[in-house]
Amino acid sequence: MALSDTKLRSIHGKPYSGAPEVADTDGLGVRISxxxxxxxQYRYRWAGKPQRLGLGRYPALSLKDARALTSELRLLYDGGTDPRTYFEREKGQSVVTVKDCIxxxxxxxxxxxxxxxxKALYESTVIKHMKDAFPNQNINDITVRQWMERFTAEEKINPRRARQLLTQLRSAINWCIRRQYIDTCSVMRISPKDVGCKPEVGDRVLTYNELAMLWLAIERSRxxxxxxxxxxxxxxWGARLSEVRLAERSEFDLHELVWTVPKEHNKTKTVLRRPIFEQIKPLVEKAMLTYGDTMFPGQSxxxxxxxxxxxxxxxRIKATLGIGEWRTHDFRRTLVTRLSEEGVPPHVTEKMLGHELGGVMSVYNKHDWLSEQKAAYELYADKIFWHVKKISG
Known part of the structure; x- marks a missing residue:
């Protein structure tokens, strides 16, 4: 009887007293403790003797992937090649290093x-910082102690990044194990909670005075x-950085005074509409007058x-101000917090952030509340510019 995900889920991780082996098709089966x-496991006969290849554990290896792998092994077998050579071919060399795995x-x-x-995140973290770990050493020979010494050194540089690196490396190594690129790695025995610390949940809310200082610092920068x-x-706007960064001229309608963010530029993969309100309109017009289709070009x-x-x-701006730790993403939290203090309702601020409304509202209510957004944005901008005027005299 063929296996199914429902059957495997009902067995996995629970006391089991049934048959120790259950067959699927084409030589694929499972062994259950x-x-x-x-x-x-994949079972076949070679040179007249029964053979058994372990393919991986469920659910790290899914039933779908196990069947696909079995099909490849079956092609080798039918072509007169011992299926064991499949894994030797995948490894491709006797020594597999950390760099090879990554x-x-x-x-x-x-x-x-x-x-x-x-991809850019992984390239700037685990690929950049771990690819040269333990050069020329077989990954199977690296001990837990060696890994801990490596991550202890990372902790001294940046505790939060150290945990992030371990978490990402475990994902990479687990992928290699599931794909039979390597058999095992001792880094999988280290729990993320044993290294570094969790990233802090952002809670920074800037004051209007701090926003004004930032505005002036940007204005005066070169x-x-x-x-x-x-x-x-x-x-x-309180928009996500990439929503603005990737914006093109065609997204801005200065007649209707609406900025339409395409779903390709939006984290939620939906089209967003934001009002082009009074105080931001001159900035949009300046960008459109200065640049072409790409509203915020870089070197090209x-x-x-x-x-x-x-x-x-x-x-660079942060280094000149001395107002504590903050990041660009904190503009979003600041916008919502300050407007909530002014009595702007949550469904309006959620739309301003580009969030989907919860529950059935996300399905049936497609209203943008553009006029309410516009009034809220203008209130927020007025507060900032009042403080800018106060600071600059």
Missing amino acids: PKGVVTF SYWQETYVDVALRPKT AATSNKLLHQMVML MDTPITIAAANRYMA
């Missing part, structure tokens, strides 16, 4: 399945106009400012 540990994971998963922003306009609009007039360039600019 009394504790409900489910292991896929490169394999990047080539077969990160570059194939992930979005550009997620950065490119596109970078200055980018961050001023992000501050006033045809490509947007990169996230790295935008972050570097904000880091």
Whole structure:
């Protein structure tokens, strides 16, 4: 009788007293321990003797992937090749290093399945910081103690990043194990809670005075106009950085006074509409007058400012102000908090942030509350510019 995900889920991790082996098709089956540990295996005969290959454990290896792997093994068998050579071919070498594993994971998963922003995140963290760990050493020979010494050194540099690196590395190594690129790795025995600390949940809310100081610092900086306009609009709109950074001229309707963010630029993958209100309209017009289709170009007039360039600019601004720790994303929290203090209702501030409304409202209520958004944005901008005027005299 063929296996099913429903059957495997009902067995996995629970006391089991049934048959120790259950067959599927084409030689695929599972071996089940009394504790409900489910292991896929491929059975065949070679040179007249029965053979059994362990493929991986469920659910790390899904039934769908196990069947796909079995099909590849069956092709080898039917072609007169011992299926065991499949795994030797996948490894491709007797020594597999950390760099080899990360490169394999990047080539077969990160570059194939992930979005550009997620790929960039991995490239700037685990790929950058871990690919050269333990050079020329077989990954199977690296001990838990060696890994802990490595992550202890990372902790001294940045505790939060150390935990992030371990979590990401475990994901990469687990991918390699599931794909039979390596058999095992001792880093999987280290729990993320044993290294570093959790990233702090953001709770920074800027005051109007701090926002005014930031506005003036941006105005007085010697950065490119596109970078200055980018961050001023992000501050006033409370938009995600990339929603503004990737914006194109066609998104802005100065007749209807509406900015339409396409779903490709929005984290929720839905079209957003925000009002072009009184105080931000001159900034939009300036960007449209100065640049072409790309509203906020970087080094090339045809490509947007990169996230790295935008972050570097904000880091320089931050270093000159002395108002404590903050980041661009805190503009969103600040906008909602300050407008909530003024009595602006939550459904309006949620739309301003580009969030989906909860419950059945997300299904049936497609209203944008553009006029209410416009009034709230103008109230918020008035407060900021009053403090700008006060500081600048």
